Amino acid sequence: MAQFWAVRFSLILGFVFISPVIQRDHPHHNDKGIKVKLIIATIKPFKLEEVREALTDIGVRGMMVTEIKGFGSQSGHTEIYRGAEYAVNFVPKVKLEIVVDSAMADQVVETITTTARTGKIGDGKIFVLDVAQAVRVRTGETNDDAL
Amino acid sequence: MNRITKLGLAAALIALPSLGLAQEADVTPPNEEIGYILNTFMFLVTGFLVMWMGAGFSMLEAGLVRSKNVAMQSLKNVALFAIAAIMYYLVGYNLMYPGDGWTITNVLGAFSPASMEPVGLADTETDLTYASVGSDFFFQLMFCATTASIVSGTLAERIKLWPFLIFTVILTGLIYPIQASWKWGGGFLDANYGFLDFAGSTVVHSVGGWAALAGALILGPRIGKYKDGKTHPMPGSNLTLATLGTFILWLGWFGFNGGSQLYMDTAGNVADISRIFANTNTAAAGGAIAALILTQLLYKKPDITMVLNGALAGLVSITAEPLTPSLGAATLIGAVGGILVVFAVPFLDKLKIDDVVGAIPVHLICGIWGTLAVCLTNGDATFGGQLISIVIVGVFTFVVSSVVWFILKATMGIRVGEEEEISGLDMAELGMEAYPEFTKG
Numbered sequence: 001m002a003q004f005w006a007v008r009f010s011l012i013l014g015f016v017f018i019s020p021v022i023q024r025d026h027p028h029h030n031d032k033g034i035k036v037k038l039i040i041a042t043i044k045p046f047k048l049e050e051v052r053e054a055l056t057d058i059g060v061r062g063m064m065v066t067e068i069k070g071f072g073s074q075s076g077h078t079e080i081y082r083g084a085e086y087a088v089n090f091v092p093k094v095k096l097e098i099v100v101d102s103a104m105a106d107q108v109v110e111t112i113t114t115t116a117r118t119g120k121i122g123d124g125k126i127f128v129l130d131v132a133q134a135v136r137v138r139t140g141e142t143n144d145d146a147l
Numbered sequence: 148m149n150r151i152t153k154l155g156l157a158a159a160l161i162a163l164p165s166l167g168l169a170q171e172a173d174v175t176p177p178n179e180e181i182g183y184i185l186n187t188f189m190f191l192v193t194g195f196l197v198m199w200m201g202a203g204f205s206m207l208e209a210g211l212v213r214s215k216n217v218a219m220q221s222l223k224n225v226a227l228f229a230i231a232a233i234m235y236y237l238v239g240y241n242l243m244y245p246g247d248g249w250t251i252t253n254v255l256g257a258f259s260p261a262s263m264e265p266v267g268l269a270d271t272e273t274d275l276t277y278a279s280v281g282s283d284f285f286f287q288l289m290f291c292a293t294t295a296s297i298v299s300g301t302l303a304e305r306i307k308l309w310p311f312l313i314f315t316v317i318l319t320g321l322i323y324p325i326q327a328s329w330k331w332g333g334g335f336l337d338a339n340y341g342f343l344d345f346a347g348s349t350v351v352h353s354v355g356g357w358a359a360l361a362g363a364l365i366l367g368p369r370i371g372k373y374k375d376g377k378t379h380p381m382p383g384s385n386l387t388l389a390t391l392g393t394f395i396l397w398l399g400w401f402g403f404n405g406g407s408q409l410y411m412d413t414a415g416n417v418a419d420i421s422r423i424f425a426n427t428n429t430a431a432a433g434g435a436i437a438a439l440i441l442t443q444l445l446y447k448k449p450d451i452t453m454v455l456n457g458a459l460a461g462l463v464s465i466t467a468e469p470l471t472p473s474l475g476a477a478t479l480i481g482a483v484g485g486i487l488v489v490f491a492v493p494f495l496d497k498l499k500i501d502d503v504v505g506a507i508p509v510h511l512i513c514g515i516w517g518t519l520a521v522c523l524t525n526g527d528a529t530f531g532g533q534l535i536s537i538v539i540v541g542v543f544t545f546v547v548s549s550v551v552w553f554i555l556k557a558t559m560g561i562r563v564g565e566e567e568e569i570s571g572l573d574m575a576e577l578g579m580e581a582y583p584e585f586t587k588g
Contacts, residue, residue: 081380083493
């Protein structure tokens with residue numbers, strides 16, 4: 001639960017704080033504008049492998065994957081353990097974080113949407129954020145060169 | 148390498164004639180020693196099987212507690228086994244088997260440490276009709292440790308380490324041996340009430356269960372377990388380990404019940420041990436299948452933890468009389484145990500008695516059932532004799548345990564603080580985790 005809230009909070013904080021910071025430091029009208037996007041997607045765990053393959057096929061070269069729990073429109077359900085019923089309020093999901101060149105972002109979102117969709121409630125959500133800076137640790141390359 | 152092998156072969160060939168000579172010299176033990184040797188050997192093998200039940204309890208409990216309490220639960224299990232071993236040596240053995248040395252005849256045994264025969268049985272008149280004292284002590288001590296193992300599971304996730312260990316000292320040094328002397332030491336339950344308890348449905352399992360029940364009542368449930376009139380389950384951390392633990396207990400039980408035949412010196416005794424092994428096995432199977440089918444019917448999905456409890460329930464149920472039932476009767480006795488457990492677990496929750504691993508349903512309730520079930524297949528048992536013995540042992544164990552728990556609660560406290568309980572005993576009391584998420588490499 002604590003982990004879930006941490007995830008939730010970082011998401012919210014991401015929206016609230018990072019965006020203004022980005023706009024101040026790297027205004028969009030600047031020639032050196034943001035060229036890197038972070039795509040956060042929550043999907044059903046059993047879809048992970050399929051989504052990974054589809055993303056690799058369109059040229060995505062890396063992603064971060066976290067097992068998370070949460071709830072949205074698909075609220076929890078009940079289970080029985082040793083004769084006592086209990087509510088499963090948080091449903092297991094997999095969170096993908098993919099950082100790509102801005103030009104590719106729409107295609108990535110499109111691919112995740114079509115691949116992860118089952119049509120049933122609980123298929124997940126996708127968020128797209130601007131990234132202020134990306135650095136490759138090994139070489140020091142930045143932004144889209146770092147991807 | 149090859150040369151060395153050849154040299155070894157040559158050496159063996161040279162040694163062969165002398166081996167032949169050794170065989171010619173008659174080293175066959177005299178006939179009157181063979182029974183003693185087989186009895187002793189049987190005690191040693193069945194004894195280490197029962198010892199291994201300590202591993203079974205550890206794994207079962209480690210699997211059924213949450214991951215934040217696994218290291219503590221493992222520590223309690225190894226510590227209680229060691230305490231039982233020392234206490235049984237210091238006072239337990241002679242308190243339980245005083246021979247003619249009763250302090251109060253047929254009620255309170257002798258207060259002295261255990262001692263074994265001299266090396267090589269030198270200068271002693273050994274009774275060759277039984278087994279060595281060393282093997283008997285070794286075997287019986289394992290039953291004492293089993294009793295203590297039962298308590299730790301019930302009280303898991305909230306009891307402080309040291310008060311629990313102090314209780315274990317009293318349980319294994321005094322409570323268990325005193326009541327066990329009434330039956331197995333030839334005391335008044337054996338002599339006056341015709342009480343029959345082959346391997347300890349009452350003497351071992353219900354005693355552990357009563358001590359656990361007293362502890363659970365005085366300790367109280369885990370925080371958040373019963374809230375707003377509802378039970379909130381706290382699922383165990385590792386059902387793989389719980390399953391392994393159950394299978395280890397199942398294996399150990401062949402020693403537990405089989406060794407309680409006490410003799411393996413005749414064809415009749417060996418055949419009886421075979422009956423006991425087969426009956427013990429089928430009772431566990433009956434209990435597991437009963438719990439499997441019943442949880443499917445009641446809850447629409449089978450509950451693995453209940454099936455594990457069901458197998459153990461079958462084992463406890465057959466323990467009071469594993470010899471006389473047929474395979475069919477043993478299966479049914481075990482199955483009834485499995486059914487009892489499935490109903491007893493939620494029933495205890497209704498009473499707000501928090502038993503983390505289901506030790507009270509398995510060991511106390513099925514211990515009582517198994518002790519009464521002796522009457523079904525053994526004509527020597529009387530329902531009244533069984534019942535009164537269950538009550539006497541129960542009252543003694545429950546009252547003495549309650550007094551000890553109360554004294555511990557009043558003097559040093561038996562429960563960890565709220566914060567410690569919520570953050571888990573592993574970090575709070577041990578400063579380490581069983582499953583650290585990040586290691587320092």
